[in-house]
Amino acid sequence: MNDAVQREPAAGGSEALSRIRRLEVEQGTPSARAAQTERELRSAKAEIEVKDEYVTSLEAELEETLAFLRDKTAYIESLPSVRLKVWMKSLVHRSK
Amino acid sequence: MSICILVLSDPTLVLGCLGSLAAASRSGETETIVVANGMSESARRVLEEHEDIVLVRSGTNLGFAGGNNLAGEIARGRYLFFVNDDSTVTADCMTQLLSTADRDPAIGAVGCRILSADGSLQEAGSVLWSDGWAEHVGLGLPADTRRYSYVRDVDYVSANGLMVTRSAWNAVGGFDERYFPAYYEDVDLCMALRQHGFRVVYEPRARLYHLESQSTTSRYHNFLMTRNRQQLVDKWKGELAPLGDRPEHIDASAIERSIHRARGSPPRLLMVMQGEARDTRVFLWGAVETLAALGWAVTVVSQAADDEPEFRPDRSTRADRMADAGVDVRADVDEVLATTGTDWDAAVMAATTRWRRLPITRTDGTEVPIVRLSPEEGDAGIRSALSTIAVVVNDASPSGRPPQ
Numbered sequence: 001m002n003d004a005v006q007r008e009p010a011a012g013g014s015e016a017l018s019r020i021r022r023l024e025v026e027q028g029t030p031s032a033r034a035a036q037t038e039r040e041l042r043s044a045k046a047e048i049e050v051k052d053e054y055v056t057s058l059e060a061e062l063e064e065t066l067a068f069l070r071d072k073t074a075y076i077e078s079l080p081s082v083r084l085k086v087w088m089k090s091l092v093h094r095s096k
Numbered sequence: 097m098s099i100c101i102l103v104l105s106d107p108t109l110v111l112g113c114l115g116s117l118a119a120a121s122r123s124g125e126t127e128t129i130v131v132a133n134g135m136s137e138s139a140r141r142v143l144e145e146h147e148d149i150v151l152v153r154s155g156t157n158l159g160f161a162g163g164n165n166l167a168g169e170i171a172r173g174r175y176l177f178f179v180n181d182d183s184t185v186t187a188d189c190m191t192q193l194l195s196t197a198d199r200d201p202a203i204g205a206v207g208c209r210i211l212s213a214d215g216s217l218q219e220a221g222s223v224l225w226s227d228g229w230a231e232h233v234g235l236g237l238p239a240d241t242r243r244y245s246y247v248r249d250v251d252y253v254s255a256n257g258l259m260v261t262r263s264a265w266n267a268v269g270g271f272d273e274r275y276f277p278a279y280y281e282d283v284d285l286c287m288a289l290r291q292h293g294f295r296v297v298y299e300p301r302a303r304l305y306h307l308e309s310q311s312t313t314s315r316y317h318n319f320l321m322t323r324n325r326q327q328l329v330d331k332w333k334g335e336l337a338p339l340g341d342r343p344e345h346i347d348a349s350a351i352e353r354s355i356h357r358a359r360g361s362p363p364r365l366l367m368v369m370q371g372e373a374r375d376t377r378v379f380l381w382g383a384v385e386t387l388a389a390l391g392w393a394v395t396v397v398s399q400a401a402d403d404e405p406e407f408r409p410d411r412s413t414r415a416d417r418m419a420d421a422g423v424d425v426r427a428d429v430d431e432v433l434a435t436t437g438t439d440w441d442a443a444v445m446a447a448t449t450r451w452r453r454l455p456i457t458r459t460d461g462t463e464v465p466i467v468r469l470s471p472e473e474g475d476a477g478i479r480s481a482l483s484t485i486a487v488v489v490n491d492a493s494p495s496g497r498p499p500q
Contacts, residue, residue: 036154039166043158046276054319 097121097190097259098171099128100178102163103135107142109182109307114149116184120191129170133163160255160278161271168270176265180256182308183210188409192302193259195411196247199420204264204294205286207253208304211239218306220244221298222283223354224251225342228325228332230283233351242426243435245300246419251339251358252286252296257304260285267292272331279317280324287332300419301407348435359422362393366443366456366464368429369398380446381414388421395424397432440464444481 028036076082099117103110110130117128129150132140134157143151150170158166168176175197177190185208193206210219210232220234221244230252234244255271268288275281286296329336339357343350356364365387369380377400388394396418406413411420418425426432439458446469456464467481 036166039158039162040154040156042273043156043162043276046159046273047157050276050320050323053323054316057319058315 097126097175098173100164100167101181102131102133103181104133107139112184113181120185120187120189129167131163131167133157159276161273161275161281165270174262176260178255178258183256183304183306186303189302191409192299196299202295203297204261204289205296206259206299208257208302209300211305213307215239219254221250222252223351224339226336226339227342228329229342231346246422246424248298248422249295249359250298252283253298255282264289264294275324279320280328349437352436362391363441364393366440367396369446388423397426397429399427
């Protein structure tokens, strides 16, 4: 099988042709420009969608972490040794 | 051939990539399309100085799939080669990919052996499980390892260093842009290619260096991986189910099982050569080639110096023939049994190896039938012994089906 580019010699072989192709691609016809705009619009929407999902996932993760911290704090505060320390501190505070 | 490269921000990386591609491409037969995928104008100016590329500008980042689809639309080659801007290819990389793609019209995509900048192996094809989890085969092994040095059908190959034939690309309609901005679009493409009857193949002689570290992870990266993996599962649930559950620990033997499954679960033969006469060894290599051509997955263990793998661009060496035939050539029996496992359908123990006398027990407790050849065995004796292998394999094959 021939691996040559199908329609015309390739860019690597001819800088002039490459320049012409570049102009064709970049300036394009109105329909090509419309297709590119559609493409960019599609990706811009996709980006918003993905970022929205990311925000939602971060919010969920933050809520989960905060809930974990709340549980841990409640547990630590319920420990007898901690409660004793708190009580003693309050006594010292009162004596002042 | 059309080479498609996306550049997001830093334009300096792609210069090294372009240099290596120019050295590896045949002048006049290759076009290089660089998509400035949402790059700033100042960064893009560096690329505009290069007259030998087709530079395509996109005002926004179209994502990996969208950017490459744009390149694919502009491309005119009969083959599309996708490569990352932070990668370089070896001189014969493209030739090797083309040679493999041309071997069978059913081959729709061929992937490279990807090496990291630190000299380790990054990917020798990849495997998948039913939950969409993907693992790169050989990740972290030394670059010069003999392992995975044979051509084989794979679950997928990364889109960095991926060659797709035009007919296959057109049949599936390019990358699915739902995997925005990146990850899993290459897995999806390979699933789609197989669905359309194309083979996806790994070619070890096509080598590519990926300069970027793979160890960098971020929360956003992990989010995208998880999100897009779920998209893959939602889309390909039926096709992924037969790939089996992901094991709790993904070790070498788990990956080896997936490799074997991806090859179509052919009967497996282990042949150990050591210390036999040179004529006998030549005969055995011929037998290996025949067995591989019949569809058996053959692993040969040989420590002989002249069995060291040596690949050439014209594929004229025995190592080349073995790689083409999908024969896994290794140097150490213990290493093979430790990594590849013991689930062989049959084994041939030749000559003086200490393994000649030992049984090999499969994971289900059964013993592997072994054809033992003695050093004194002449060609006639060896022929006779080898002729029994077909019967042994067919009787012992867990799948109960003859080799194809």
